[in-house]
Amino acid sequence: MRRTKVLVAMxxxxxxxxxxFYSSLNLQVVHTQRAFTVSVPVIRQxxxxxxxxxxxxxxxxxxQSNVVPITISANFRKAVPQSSAYWNRRQNFxxxxxxxxxxxxxxxxxxxxxxxxxxxERLQTNIQDFNxxxxxxxDFLLGMECRDPPILIDQxxxxxxxxxxxxxxxxxxxxxxxxxxxRRQAIRETWGQERVYEGGLRVRTVFLLGTSSTEDPDLxxxxxxxxxxxxxxxxxxxxxxxxxxxxxxxxxxxWAMKHCSSAMFIFKGDxxxxxxxxxxxxxxxxxxxxxxxxxxxxxxxSQASPFRDAKNKxxxxxxxxxxxxxxxxxxxxxxxxxxxxxxxxxxxxxxxxFPIDDVYTGMCFQALGITPEAHKGFQxxxxxxxxxxxxxAHRDLIxxxxxxxxxxxxxxxxxxxxxxxx
Ligand SMILES: *[C@@H]1O[C@H](CO)[C@@H](O)[C@H](O)[C@H]1NC(C)=O
Ligand SMILES: *[C@@H]1O[C@H](CO)[C@@H](O)[C@H](O)[C@H]1NC(C)=O
Numbered sequence: 001m002r003r004t005k006v007l008v009a010m011x012x013x014x015x016x017x018x019x020x021f022y023s024s025l026n027l028q029v030v031h032t033q034r035a036f037t038v039s040v041p042v043i044r045q046x047x048x049x050x051x052x053x054x055x056x057x058x059x060x061x062x063x064q065s066n067v068v069p070i071t072i073s074a075n076f077r078k079a080v081p082q083s084s085a086y087w088n089r090r091q092n093f094x095x096x097x098x099x100x101x102x103x104x105x106x107x108x109x110x111x112x113x114x115x116x117x118x119x120x121e122r123l124q125t126n127i128q129d130f131n132x133x134x135x136x137x138x139d140f141l142l143g144m145e146c147r148d149p150p151i152l153i154d155q156x157x158x159x160x161x162x163x164x165x166x167x168x169x170x171x172x173x174x175x176x177x178x179x180x181x182x183r184r185q186a187i188r189e190t191w192g193q194e195r196v197y198e199g200g201l202r203v204r205t206v207f208l209l210g211t212s213s214t215e216d217p218d219l220x221x222x223x224x225x226x227x228x229x230x231x232x233x234x235x236x237x238x239x240x241x242x243x244x245x246x247x248x249x250x251x252x253x254x255w256a257m258k259h260c261s262s263a264m265f266i267f268k269g270d271x272x273x274x275x276x277x278x279x280x281x282x283x284x285x286x287x288x289x290x291x292x293x294x295x296x297x298x299x300x301x302s303q304a305s306p307f308r309d310a311k312n313k314x315x316x317x318x319x320x321x322x323x324x325x326x327x328x329x330x331x332x333x334x335x336x337x338x339x340x341x342x343x344x345x346x347x348x349x350x351x352x353x354f355p356i357d358d359v360y361t362g363m364c365f366q367a368l369g370i371t372p373e374a375h376k377g378f379q380x381x382x383x384x385x386x387x388x389x390x391x392x393a394h395r396d397l398i399x400x401x402x403x404x405x406x407x408x409x410x411x412x413x414x415x416x417x418x419x420x421x422x
């Protein structure tokens with residue numbers, strides 16, 4: 001009797017969930033199955049599977065968590081100073097829109113077809129010293145409202161190819177560029193290998209690419225071959241550049257929300273880091289279910305502020321952004337929960353793009369109300385020089401930056417050698 005009631009309640013909430021989805025932001029929801037999954041008890045012997053089942057139940061038994069309206073945390077609102085800087089003004093405008101519950105239709109939503117909205121003239125009118133911005137910065141501003149770039153190489157079945165049994169526990173999403181084949185191959189042969197680890201933990205990998213500049217040789221055919229052969233490339237139609245990394249991040253969020261939302265955890269990182277996959281899995285399995293749902297962990301940069309020197313790679317003009325940065329996880333590599341993909345993406349529609357991708361990610365998490373957690377296993381600034389080729393020194397680490405493809409192979413083989421005694 002109680003069972004039937006529970007079932008009826010579930011069906012009802014599920015229907016509500018669906019109705020809400022289709023009437024709200026027009027977001028495509030592919031993985032509604034999470035909302036419908038009646039949790040089946042998983043009987044397995046080892047500890048890792050039970051932990052995993054507990055972590056999974058946390059996400060599958062609460063369909064409501066998928067439909068919370070977009071709310072932006074008070075912390076974030078407080079952190080955005082009222083200022084005449086361009087980004088601040090855009091942010092305050094979007095917050096007002098959100099608060100007024102203005103419906104953003106698909107047509108009005110920031111999208112690729114609206115890129116022309118940011119004309120040079122408009123920017124010159126709004127930013128008095130726009131013409132003295134570095135050329136790449138002006139390019140960034142011209143593309144700042146452009147989202148959802150067309151996808152050129154897709155892997156829509158990446159996470160669903162093997163049904164329920166194939167559920168992704170950890171998805172590696174690695175920022176790469178077309179010419180970095182050697183780095184991708186080293187990752188495929190080592191820490192990014194797609195396989196099932198002990199306890200049935202399935203690891204999958206995608207590489208995130210834009211297009212190379214027209215000054216570079218055309219690698220298109222080679223990429224198509226690589227994508228077909230390995231099935232792990234995602235490429236969007238935008239030019240690779242440092243200031244376009246936020247766009248890449250956002251395109252990935254959208255893709256993962258549509259095609260890999262059942263992944264328990266996402267690792268976002270660069271193609272020149274070395275990751276100790278087993279240490280990552282051990283750490284993830286140790287998490288309490290509550291924590292596993294709201295994870296954002298890495299090497300945390302806190303109390304940082306914009307660099308105002310135009311020659312610095314991370315230069316941010318005063319007339320573009322005012323204020324400090326929220327605490328954020330260094331973009332070399334960090335982990336977050338798959339259940340946050342959708343909230344993050346929806347909320348990002350109300351946060352203007354920022355030219356530094358990991359700062360932007362920090363902003364989105366702050367707006368979501370999640371504080372990043374520091375973990376000393378993430379060594380984005382590398383370890384002592386004398387330990388860099390030492391497999392033992394890497395055993396308890398999660399990530400080090402940076403390693404060449406050759407060093408990556410040597411380290412991986414060393415760490416997995418039966419002859420290794422530490
Ligand atoms: C927004 O959309 C909903 C449902 O489509 C509608 O009921 C509501 O009146 C709209 N609000 C505004 C401010 O247009
Ligand atoms: C980002 O990509 C778009 C689309 O290819 C391009 O127009 C823009 O100039 C790029 N931005 C930067 C900063 O390179």
